[in-house]
Amino acid sequence: MSFAPPIYYPKADYIETDTGNKVSRRATIAGPQNIILGGKTIISSQAIIRGDLRRTGPGHAVVISIGRYCLISEGCILRPPYKTYRGNFNYYPMKIGDYVHIGANSVVEAAIIGNYVKIGKNCMIGKFATIKDCAEIADNTVLPPNTVVPALALFSGSPGNFEDNLPESTQELFESQAKSYYTRFQPLEP
Template sequence: MELGLTTYKKGEFIETDTGNKVSRRSLISGSQNIVLGGKTVVHSRCTIRGDLRRAGPTHQAAVLIGRFCSLGEASVLRPPYKTYKGVFSYYPLKIGDHVDIGENTIVEAASIGSYVKIGKNCIIGRFAIIKECCLIEDNTVIAPNTVVPPFSVVAGGPPAQVVARLPESTQDVFEAQSKDKYAKFVPA
């Protein structure tokens, strides 16, 4: 399926040196704790909570996002948290390359592998791990601490279920689609 051009008003997006396109209407909290790998699009009303992080001498970024990712309108990305022995802590949220997150989706996962598509209106629970080459259907709820195996198609929930397997060519297909989507996201 060939994608058409998606245009945006040039003044609405900030383009970084590494090709990231970030909507001025997105909410980025704690930007010093967010790493965008490059050529990632952050759409309007997307919220990224980099201000929620683990304090300490081994400080690392709260949210790490790979290359050629698309973060849908009104999606929310926030690091997972837990209380251990009375201490409340946030942990990093790591997202691989070529990941497409749909509109109105909430992500509190520990990690999302590369070559993953997450549909619209999904909830990815705290500390969930989505391995590489997965497709999460629209309106799916993945319970906290769930591990989604590679090459899975997941739907439903809670709890979501693996409903199909993806072919070995998934990585190549998702990579080509994410690069095409980025290339066709152009100013009007």
């Protein structure tokens, strides 16, 4: 097994929560009361998470839930999916599972992202897309709205299409990569 070096970050640049989440002070977390982090999740600088968008009417907050050991990379935008139904414009919840890596500068408006999912850099995940467990979206992929990515599938291209099957070991691989990244992500003491 190869040794992966630590990834250092300035301690003052991140807030660490009781459950081990590490959130960049340079990330934009709008509506934090509507965002649930499962623990040991890293939200990088310049990431934007829109928990402030709501359904029609007061008190109809839309929740974004993000599982454990997730990485929201630099410049990502997580925005709940929306649609107009019977003349009413509404946002809907977004659920992201455990061990999910979202690459830099990707925009995600999915309804559901399963566990053990890797989304590459510069991807556009359309409204109400569903990505099942153990799936991978290649760099620069554009998934049209309402796309369903099956388990153990690699999607790529613009528009995103099925490219290949992933190995049965994908779950263990993505889990170990996520845990390794979190362990290596260390504060640089001043």
